[in-house]
Amino acid sequence: MSTPLNKQPFDLGKTAYLGLNLLLLAFLLAPIAIVLVFALNPTPYISFPPVGVTLRWFVKFFETGDFMRSLWLSLWIAACVLVLSVVIGGACALALARGHLPGRAFLTAFFMSPLMLPAILTGLALFQSYLLSGIGRPVWGLIMAHTLIAVPYVLRTTLAVLHNFDRRIEEAASVLGASPVRVFFEVTLPLIQPGVFAGGVFAFIVSFDQFPVSLFLVVPKGETLPVVLFNYMKFDLDGAIAAASMVSILLALAVVLVLERLIGLKAYVKL
Amino acid sequence: MDQSVGLRHDGSRMPAVVARRPSPIAWLIAPALLLFVLFFVLPFAVMVAMSFFSSNPISNPNAVLTTRHYQRFIEDNAGIFHDALWETLRIGLVTTAVSLLIGYPLAHWMARMQSRLGHALALMAVITPLLTGIVVRTFAWMTILQDKGVINTTLISWGLIDKPLPLMYNEFGTVVALVHIYVPFMVLTLIGVIGRIDQRLEQAARSLGAGRLRAFAEVTLPLSLPGILAGSLLVFALSISAYVTPSLMGGTNVLTLPMLIAQQVGTSFNPGFAGALGVILLTVSLVIVVAYNRILARVAGEQGLA
Numbered sequence: 001m002s003t004p005l006n007k008q009p010f011d012l013g014k015t016a017y018l019g020l021n022l023l024l025l026a027f028l029l030a031p032i033a034i035v036l037v038f039a040l041n042p043t044p045y046i047s048f049p050p051v052g053v054t055l056r057w058f059v060k061f062f063e064t065g066d067f068m069r070s071l072w073l074s075l076w077i078a079a080c081v082l083v084l085s086v087v088i089g090g091a092c093a094l095a096l097a098r099g100h101l102p103g104r105a106f107l108t109a110f111f112m113s114p115l116m117l118p119a120i121l122t123g124l125a126l127f128q129s130y131l132l133s134g135i136g137r138p139v140w141g142l143i144m145a146h147t148l149i150a151v152p153y154v155l156r157t158t159l160a161v162l163h164n165f166d167r168r169i170e171e172a173a174s175v176l177g178a179s180p181v182r183v184f185f186e187v188t189l190p191l192i193q194p195g196v197f198a199g200g201v202f203a204f205i206v207s208f209d210q211f212p213v214s215l216f217l218v219v220p221k222g223e224t225l226p227v228v229l230f231n232y233m234k235f236d237l238d239g240a241i242a243a244a245s246m247v248s249i250l251l252a253l254a255v256v257l258v259l260e261r262l263i264g265l266k267a268y269v270k271l
Numbered sequence: 272m273d274q275s276v277g278l279r280h281d282g283s284r285m286p287a288v289v290a291r292r293p294s295p296i297a298w299l300i301a302p303a304l305l306l307f308v309l310f311f312v313l314p315f316a317v318m319v320a321m322s323f324f325s326s327n328p329i330s331n332p333n334a335v336l337t338t339r340h341y342q343r344f345i346e347d348n349a350g351i352f353h354d355a356l357w358e359t360l361r362i363g364l365v366t367t368a369v370s371l372l373i374g375y376p377l378a379h380w381m382a383r384m385q386s387r388l389g390h391a392l393a394l395m396a397v398i399t400p401l402l403t404g405i406v407v408r409t410f411a412w413m414t415i416l417q418d419k420g421v422i423n424t425t426l427i428s429w430g431l432i433d434k435p436l437p438l439m440y441n442e443f444g445t446v447v448a449l450v451h452i453y454v455p456f457m458v459l460t461l462i463g464v465i466g467r468i469d470q471r472l473e474q475a476a477r478s479l480g481a482g483r484l485r486a487f488a489e490v491t492l493p494l495s496l497p498g499i500l501a502g503s504l505l506v507f508a509l510s511i512s513a514y515v516t517p518s519l520m521g522g523t524n525v526l527t528l529p530m531l532i533a534q535q536v537g538t539s540f541n542p543g544f545a546g547a548l549g550v551i552l553l554t555v556s557l558v559i560v561v562a563y564n565r566i567l568a569r570v571a572g573e574q575g576l577a
Contacts, residue, residue, distance in 0.1 A: 013483065021380040024373055025396045031411035031451060032400055034421060038414055046414050048424045092303035099297030109564050111303060114311065116505070116560040118512025120529045121549050125314035128321050128542055132329055148310050151303060180295075209404030212514050212529075216536055226406045233410060233519060242414070245407040252402035256395055 032249055039242035046237050057239030058246075066228055067244060074208050074225040077139065081146040081207035086200040088147065089154025090192070096155075097162040098188075108159070112152045119149065119212035127216035142217045142224075146207040153206060154199030161195030198262040205255045209248060315553070322546030340547035351526065356551070359527040362442060363511040366449040370506045371499065373450065374457030378498075379491075381458070382465040401455040405515045412448040413439065413519060440522035448516045453509050457502040464498025464570060465491070497570045504563040508556050528552050 039057055041050035061067050095101060096108055114122060126145050127137075135141060169191070173183045211226040218227050229244055321327075322341070328334040347353050377397070384390045400408060415421045416438035423435035438444055468491060476486040514529040521527075528548060535545035 017376070017380065021377055024377045025393065027373070028400050028451065028454070029396055031408060031415060032403060034414060035407070035411050045419070046417070047419055048414075048421045088302045088306055091299035095297050095300035095303075098294065099300065100293050101297050101300065102293070105568070107300070111307065113560065116508055116556070116563065118508075118529065118552055118556055120512055120514050120532060121318070121553055121556075122311070122314075124532060124536065124545060124549050125318040126310065127536065128546060129314040129317040131542065132317055132321070132327065134329070144306070144310050148306060151306065205402050209402075209407075211405055212512070215514070215533065226404050229406050229410070230515060230519070233406070233413070237410075237413060237417075241410055245404075245410055248404050248407045249399075252399055252404075255402055256399050259398075260391065260395070 035242050035245045035249060038239055039246045041239060041242075044238060046239075046242075057243040060240045061243040061247075064240065067225070067240070069221075070223050070225040070228040071247070073139075073222065077143055077146060077224065078204045078207040080143045081150050082200045082204040084143070084147045085150035085154045085203040086196055089151040089199055089203075090158055090196045092151065093155050093158035093162060093195075094188070094192075097159060108155075111155055114149050115152045119210075120215065122149065123213040123216045126213075130217070137217055137219045137222075139222070142214060145213050145217055146210055147203075149210065149213055150203035150206050153202040154196065157199035157202065158192055158195040161192050165191050194262045198259050201255050201258050201262070205252060208251065318546045318549050318553075320546075321542055322544075322550050324543055326543065340544045343544060344547060344551065352531070355526045355528055355531050358442070358525065359511050359529075359552075360555075362445060362449065362517065362525075362527065363507045365442075365446050366453060366510040367503050367507045369446065369450045370454045370457045371503055374454050374461055374502065375499070377454075378458045378461030379465055382462045383470070397455045397458050400451070405452060405513075408452050409448055409516045409519050412444065412451065416444045416447065416520075439520055441524050442521065444520040445517050445525055448520050449510050449513055452513075452516060453506045456505050456509065460502035460505060461495065461498045464501070465495050467570075468494045497566050501563055501566045501570070504559050504566070508559045508563070511555065512552065 037048075037050050038046055040053045040055070041047070042052045042054035042056060043050075092111060096104055096111075101107060122145065126141070129135075130137060130141055170183055170187050173187045174180065178186065209226060210224070211230065214224050214227055218224060223231070225244070225248075229241060233241055323336055323338065324334050325337045325339065326334045344352050377393075381390060381393050381397075384393065413420070417423070418435040418439075420438070422438060423432075426432045427435065438447075472494070473486045473490050476490045477483065481489065511527075512529055513527070514533060517525050517527045518530050518533070521530075529552070532545050532548045532552070535541045535548065
């Protein structure tokens with residue numbers, strides 16, 4: 001308990017501290033919000049302040065063949081990556097947490113390493129390997145590349161859930177006579193489900209927004225949405241890009257809400 | 272804990288050995304291992320190998336082993352490679368320093384926040400930008416910093432400046448956007464570490480007469496040093512490998528190692544030299560990754576988690 005005399009200057013410090021942090025949060029969010037302004041502003045080029053409200057950029061985005069083709073390709077790839085990374089990453093997390101594997105810490109760091117190594121190098125290395133082996137640049141090659149980047153996310157969320165839950169529940173089931181297989185399907189799997197799903201949602205958005213890994217692996221007329229947007233932005237900066245960006249931002253918002261409901265965002269605090 | 276479970280399943284004979292033997296669940300690692308060997312380890316090995324070949328050894332039978340790609344980088348006759356390496360590292364360092372300055376107060380505030388709702392909302396504010404694509408976030412900064420962008424038009428309309436400030440197509444704009452893109456990683460790493468520091472330590476220091484700032488500077492700050500290091504290494508590793516942001520925000524005035532690599536693949540079509548540049552960037556990153564893992568393992572170890 002502080003004395004009333006001490007209270008006044010501390011409150012001033014606290015207010016400044018709060019103000020600073022709200023300012024920092026604004027720095028994080030303002031650029032995202034500003035995109036909406038440009039998506040609705042009718043001027044042909046990006047200009048500020050906005051002069052009105054229009055939906056023509058959204059119409060242009062949804063009527064442009066290149067945008068639509070790449071949007072569907074990105075969604076399709078992201079869906080495949082979600083399924084693959086959930087199966088592969090979920091299984092891997094179980095093996096790491098329950099398999100009594102030797103060198104577990106090393107293996108975990110190894111499976112997490114695609115997150116730390118430059119993604120553009122993962123793209124380059126895969127590009128050169130596909131080139132050398134004569135595979136070319138098929139869509140499945142891109143899907144595998146994205147899966148590689150997405151597995152660590154599934155691994156992280158699943159391991160977090162496995163780490164937190166009470167193992168005595170599994171032990172109790174097995175003491176009561178359940179076979180290991182039954183324990184797995186009726187106890188372990190339902191318990192880790194939120195973690196695996198959260199990882200899958202993360203995998204989807206990571207693939208959908210993926211640029212550096214895709215850069216060398218896409219073929220002309222077969223680019224994903226971020227690559228198409230990037231190429232477009234090098235020459236033209238109009239509202240269609242802002243409209244496309246809104247699609248990505250809304251998706252991110254939806255994912256954040258889903259993640260919060262599934263396992264809580266706190267799971268992402270410990271990296 | 273693990274050992275007691277092993278015992279119960281397998282009886283009490285040779286419990287130590289039983290507990291250490293991998294269980295059948297260990298086989299679930301196989302698909303991930305296969306994926307990582309085929310699409311991660313092998314490709315990186317190929318990249319390293321390619322950097323020592325004069326040309327594609329499969330399509331060109333005359334390809335020979337050579338170190339000329341590395342010599343080309345070291346000799347740097349065009350005078351751009353060393354500059355690119357230096358510029359990459361400089362952008363990485365400045366981005367890391369600014370991210371720390373911005374990220375630390377935020378992380379400290381969030382780690383100590385009492386209100387659950389406030390914490391959840393602040394976390395959403397940090398994670399939403401993180402989940403928005405890099406291309407989209409860079410676009411947002413282009414609309415803010417370009418000559419006809421938000422800042423310049425506002426300042427001109429207020430009569431504060433006559434000509435637009437050069438906020439973009441330079442290192443400044445690149446760093447601003449990179450900080451925005453990577454500061455969430457700093458915040459998320461720091462929240463974890465600061466949150467684990469026992470608040471009573473700071474309270475004890477204050478009850479012994481230390482002021483708010485001194486208690487922070489002498490208790491909380493030193494204890495959060497591992498988090499500062501880990502977060503900084505992470506942001507540095509991410510920002511030196513950035514491609515989208517430097518190439519859009521830097522325009523022709525900025526050339527980083529990842530941009531150079533993309534040029535070698537896209538326009539020059541020199542996979543060997545691109546591979547050599549990749550190995551150089553990879554070496555820098557690997558050193559950082561190893562340091563990062565060591566630090567995080569130590570933090571976890573101190574908390575009895577490892």
